[in-house]
Amino acid sequence: GQQVMQIPQYQHVQEGEDFTTYCNSSTTLSNIQWYKQRPGGHPVFLIQLVKSGEVKKQKRLTFQFGEAKKNSSLHITATQTTDVGTYFCRAGTYKYIFGTGTRLKVLA
Amino acid sequence: DSGVTQTPKHLITATGQRVTLRCSPRSGDLSVYWYQQSLDQGLQFLIQYYNGEERAKGNILERFSAQQFPDLHSELNLSSLELGDSALYFCASSVGEGTVNTEAFFGQGTRLTVV
Numbered sequence: 001g002q003q004v005m006q007i008p009q010y011q012h013v014q015e016g017e018d019f020t021t022y023c024n025s026s027t028t029l030s031n032i033q034w035y036k037q038r039p040g041g042h043p044v045f046l047i048q049l050v051k052s053g054e055v056k057k058q059k060r061l062t063f064q065f066g067e068a069k070k071n072s073s074l075h076i077t078a079t080q081t082t083d084v085g086t087y088f089c090r091a092g093t094y095k096y097i098f099g100t101g102t103r104l105k106v107l108a
Numbered sequence: 109d110s111g112v113t114q115t116p117k118h119l120i121t122a123t124g125q126r127v128t129l130r131c132s133p134r135s136g137d138l139s140v141y142w143y144q145q146s147l148d149q150g151l152q153f154l155i156q157y158y159n160g161e162e163r164a165k166g167n168i169l170e171r172f173s174a175q176q177f178p179d180l181h182s183e184l185n186l187s188s189l190e191l192g193d194s195a196l197y198f199c200a201s202s203v204g205e206g207t208v209n210t211e212a213f214f215g216q217g218t219r220l221t222v223v
Contacts, residue, residue, distance in 0.1 A: 030207040031207055031210075033210075033211060033212070035212075042110070042198060042214040042215065042216055042217055043151065043198070043200075043212075043214050044110075044214070045211045045212060045213065048210075048211055050207075088150070088151065090212070092164075093206055093207060095153060095156070095164040095165070095166060096141065096153060096156070096164075096210065096212070097153050097166070098143070098150055098151040098152075098153065099150070100150050101150050101151075
């Protein structure tokens with residue numbers, strides 16, 4: 001069955017440092033979505049990528065979809081304490097499966 | 109506020125019991141997804157409904173069942189509860205299914221504690 005792995009599992013960074021999480025699938029994806037879950041909160045939709053090689057930016061966040069549509073990355077430039085949380089990718093066609101998540105801690 | 113409403117917010121029950129979790133999707137959304145999140149764990153996909161019909165099943169136990177009603181609200185029934193069923197159960201909704209308009213909006217979750 002489809003599996004979606006994320007690395008790293010945890011990341012601690014100093015405020016101002018960059019952060020990247022990677023999402024890797026065993027199968028070709030039709031699209032990929034990214035979500036952020038703050039501690040004690042619910043997942044919140046960030047963005048969706050559909051096209052091979054697609055790159056999208058939201059302020060300090062850059063999202064990429066691999067050329068083979070099997071992997072994706074989320075890069076945060078100059079992290080802030082408000083970036084704390086767990087970042088998940090979500091992929092599938094009907095059975096939308098979440099990646100294992102990357103928990104980000106930002107040290108002030 | 110995502111527009112997705114889940115009730116109750118908290119539920120404490122004993123082993124062997126049965127509970128029903130309720131979800132009202134955002135207005136206009138036809139898809140409903142159920143996810144289970146154990147403490148500090150990821151989000152496990154349970155089941156998806158679209159416009160009243162089951163669309164996809166994940167790792168949903170036989171003791172669990174769900175349905176989506178004509179008014180599009182959904183219920184997740186958990187029976188013969190075990191301690192390991194304690195988790196946060198999220199409902200999410202989206203406009204579409206498949207690959208179109210599937211951005212999911214999540215409710216606040218129901219925290220189930222089995223004692």
